[in-house]
Amino acid sequence: MKKKVLTFCVAALGAFTLSACSNASADGDVVAETANGDITKDEFYNKLVDQYGDAVLKEMLYDTVLSEEYPVSEEEVQAEIDKVKESYGDQFESALQQNGFKDEAQFKDFLKTQLQKEKATTQGVEVTDEEVKEYYENMKQEVQAQHILVEDEETANEVIEKLNNGGDFANLAKEYSTDSSSAENGGKLDYFSTGDMVYPFEQAAYNLEVGNISKPVQSDYGYHIIKVTDKREKEDNSSLGTFDEMKDQLKTELLNRQANPEELSDIMNNAEININNKDLKEKISF
Structure with missing residues (x-):
């Protein structure tokens, strides 16, 4: 699970900073002032869109397209949260911050999208x-x-x-x-x-x-x-848990190892997505 968190931290950071920009704009057109000039909300926003916009929009499109056919319950998301908390222990909150998530709610949104992707790419895969x-x-x-x-x-x-x-x-x-x-x-x-x-x-x-x-x-x-x-x-299997302890984890691992990424690409490419922003449209592909 740690690997998954790190893999998508850039997208999460983009979501965080774009959110921050939105909040800042409520206070006026100037986000920051310096002796050498001001930074306006439009300049700030355009910079963020240029750097992170494609990653953030792509994740939002995944969520929008997949949510109906591959619904993910609150219980499923919470189960993943609990696994991460167990892995990080007292360092959970700091780990969120280090990986670009401003709070647990944003991390939950991220996990929901990842679970939707997993369901899409593993449909039809059975593990006995x-x-x-x-x-x-x-x-x-x-x-x-x-x-x-x-x-x-x-x-x-x-x-x-x-x-x-x-x-x-x-x-x-x-x-x-x-x-x-x-x-x-x-x-x-x-x-x-x-x-x-x-x-x-x-x-x-x-x-x-x-x-x-x-x-x-x-x-x-x-x-x-x-x-x-x-x-x-193996010379040392002492760190291996019992079968009962690892059964659910291993079943999920086997499902994901047999996932078909092309299925996700097909779903997204057939979803009649129209991106109106020309620059973002050129950057995003599935």
């Missing part, structure tokens, strides 16, 4: 209790593998055919793999754990027996052919 349990057990292990990354399925099948005919995995990685960081090393990867790799790759690797080779696995990077070379228990 068995999958959550398997994910929990995988967290106790590390996997070592080799992989060959190619751009298309046709090339992936070509590599698979050569492997089936006795081709050497390392040599084929050097010949075919587009992953420059591992290709010259025969596709060899360091030990990794859950969360270190994109989800389709991770899921395939953990489901393979040592020595076995996967079918082509599609991810955002292309098509992977994976060979698991070792599995081992």
Whole structure:
């Protein structure tokens, strides 16, 4: 949750400063006076719009478009607030300020929009209790593998055919793999754990027996052919909570790891949005 707060602090800061500008304008046209000249509310506002307007407007558009089809209850938002408070403890209020939120109410608005996005991108995704349990057990292990990354399925099948005919995995990685960081090393990867790799790759690797080779696995990077070379228990699992303690958290994590960001883009691009401000219109895309 901390990561989420930090990720969107710029948008939140923009919302805060624009709000501050609105409040200041009630006292007159001059926001600040100096010996060298005044700063008017219009100058101040235009500067804020230029720096933060696109981020703030984009978040407002998300909320407006998504609120009807993907409603988020007060209870859902409060549950997220409680998680953040538990994480930060006595530092919660200062953490809000440091991340650009003027108060808890503004942070709640932010969280509401994020939950709406999560619902939009995870619609149709189902996670069973068995999958959550398997994910929990995988967290106790590390996997070592080799992989060959190619751009298309046709090339992936070509590599698979050569492997089936006795081709050497390392040599084929050097010949075919587009992953420059591992290709010259025969596709060899360091030990990794859950969360270190994109989800389709991770899921395939953990489901393979040592020595076995996967079918082509599609991810955002292309098509992977994976060979698991070792599995081992982590040296220290003492910080891992019990399954019952982590079940809900892990289910949410699995949902989000299988989210489809393109779904959100499609929703927004089909929403008939008309931005009247030319400068902001040029900056905002979904």
